[in-house]
Amino acid sequence: MNKNKFRFNLLIIFILIKTHALVGQVIYGTNNYIEYHTGTLPIIISVPHGGLVAPAGIPNRTCNNPTNGTDTNTIELAKQIDSSFLRMTGCRPHIIYCNLRRTKIDCNRNIADGACGNAEAEIAWTEFHQFIETAQQTAQAAYDNKAIYFDLHGHGHIMQRLELGYVLTGAQLALSDNVLNTPEYIGQSSIQNLVSQNVNGYTHAQLLRGDFALGTLLAQSGYPSVPSQQTPNPGPLNPYFNGGYNTANYTCYTPGNTINGFQLECNFMNVRDTPGHRRAFADTLVSVLLTFLEHHHELSVAHCGISSQESVPEAKSPTVHPTFLDGNTPIQISGADLSGKVFRIFAITGQLITSGKVKPDNTIGVNSVFSTGMYVLVVDNGQRRFAWKLFKGS
Ligand SMILES: [Zn+2]
Structure with a gap:
């Protein structure tokens, strides 16, 4: 799939989720x-x-x-x-x-x-x-x-x-x-x-x-x-x-x-x-x-929260980068120290794909094999649950 087509499909997924979730x-x-x-x-x-x-x-x-x-x-x-x-x-x-x-x-x-x-x-x-x-x-x-x-x-x-x-x-x-x-x-x-x-x-x-x-x-x-x-x-x-x-x-x-x-x-x-x-x-x-x-x-039903988090972004929410999974680039968390906390990555269906602990440098090592689609990364610091969407392109 070429990049534009992939982006278009993602847009459709978002519209579907948004429509379904909010209406x-x-x-x-x-x-x-x-x-x-x-x-x-x-x-x-x-x-x-x-x-x-x-x-x-x-x-x-x-x-x-x-x-x-x-x-x-x-x-x-x-x-x-x-x-x-x-x-x-x-x-x-x-x-x-x-x-x-x-x-x-x-x-x-x-x-x-x-x-x-x-x-x-x-x-x-x-x-x-x-x-x-x-x-x-x-x-x-x-x-x-x-x-x-x-x-x-x-x-x-x-x-x-x-x-x-x-x-x-x-x-x-x-x-x-x-x-x-x-x-x-x-x-x-x-x-x-x-x-x-x-x-x-x-x-x-x-x-x-x-x-x-x-x-x-x-x-x-x-x-x-x-x-x-x-x-x-x-x-x-x-x-x-x-x-x-x-x-x-x-x-x-x-x-x-x-x-x-x-x-x-x-x-x-x-x-x-x-x-x-x-x-x-x-x-x-x-x-x-x-x-x-x-x-x-x-x-985790955190993936359901994507649409509302998009429409109502919370102030000072930590961010992750990159959000595209390539199978080896670590994901860097910025805006909050979550080192040592447990992370989980779920498929859009809610199925747990992988989990582990955030490294001391506040990064997440991602070595699993992901098929094309959208995923949700969840980290709980004991008081608040953070969730970010991740993508794997073809
Ligand atoms: Zn009754």
């Missing part, structure tokens, strides 16, 4: 009752109980003694999580919203209980679930089966803490780590694939409540969570949501589904109650999820 596409279901906000991150979020639309044509549900309470502000919280991802990575997660009020439909139940036989509700229910499947297939294919799914809820329990549901019951979480690490209990978990996938070889119990469990990272960031290292199980007398229909059906708890996931039940105070609290919590959650992906999968 995002919304696919509306029938009557706009369901919305699928398409994304490019390995994160899928469904929001079944936040809707307020209550059309008279759909009768209120009465079948099978339904629960009808709205999970207040969960749509608003999901929108804030979307914004935080966009701001922090330049890309969006996949989000599926149900806009109908829970008196009309429950998208976290099977179709019989959720739609109570109403044809319009059944269409909405089906669309909601088909969008989850589409999002999961897209994300799993793009990220080598490393995507994470969660079903977002708000609970009314008195104890103000996040409840992470991995399908395991509160009584099961009260069992010892040794018991939870047996195949019998791993096989009942919605993160069972992560037990064999995670790069550090963490056990099931460690993934539920060890150093780098989601609950532990959230609790360390000021959001008490169960299970976590701080609170390994809910306690025998405390109510706890362990994951409903969606968590069971759209995670590897169900044979044939490869995705790891959980139910996130958010307390109200300090998490869902005000726009400021929602924003602060969303920022923390996104940061924790990115740490989780990097730590357990060595999966």
Whole structure:
């Protein structure tokens, strides 16, 4: 390929990334009752109980003694999580919203209980679930089966803490780590694939409540969570949501589904109650999820941030030179001393190509064989993550 053609192709790639990342596409279901906000991150979020639309044509549900309470502000919280991802990575997660009020439909139940036989509700229910499947297939294919799914809820329990549901019951979480690490209990978990996938070889119990469990990272960031290292199980007398229909059906708890996931039940105070609290919590959650992906999968989504970093350059950001990989010229970092820090180079798909430490002279030796395309160099100095795009021409 000649140089001009190569530059033109790069331009197209950038336009595609920019369009995809910054605009995002919304696919509306029938009557706009369901919305699928398409994304490019390995994160899928469904929001079944936040809707307020209550059309008279759909009768209120009465079948099978339904629960009808709205999970207040969960749509608003999901929108804030979307914004935080966009701001922090330049890309969006996949989000599926149900806009109908829970008196009309429950998208976290099977179709019989959720739609109570109403044809319009059944269409909405089906669309909601088909969008989850589409999002999961897209994300799993793009990220080598490393995507994470969660079903977002708000609970009314008195104890103000996040409840992470991995399908395991509160009584099961009260069992010892040794018991939870047996195949019998791993096989009942919605993160069972992560037990064999995670790069550090963490056990099931460690993934539920060890150093780098989601609950532990959230609790360390000021959001008490169960299970976590701080609170390994809910306690025998405390109510706890362990994951409903969606968590069971759209995670590897169900044979044939490869995705790891959980139910996130958010307390109200300090998490869902005000726009400021929602924003602060969303920022923390996104940061924790990115740490989780990097730590357990060595999966960086830094390449998603390229477009936003280009449009909003930060002052005094360090630079690298050259940005074209030739297989032997070291890459010099300027503007920050990152010597001794770990660097990683990822392909545009998120696959780790090579890693090592920045040399004492603040350079990175690159001896790997790269095929033509765009790469992302990531260096974390412990406080901030720096990312630069690199290219390999033909
Ligand atoms: Zn709910």
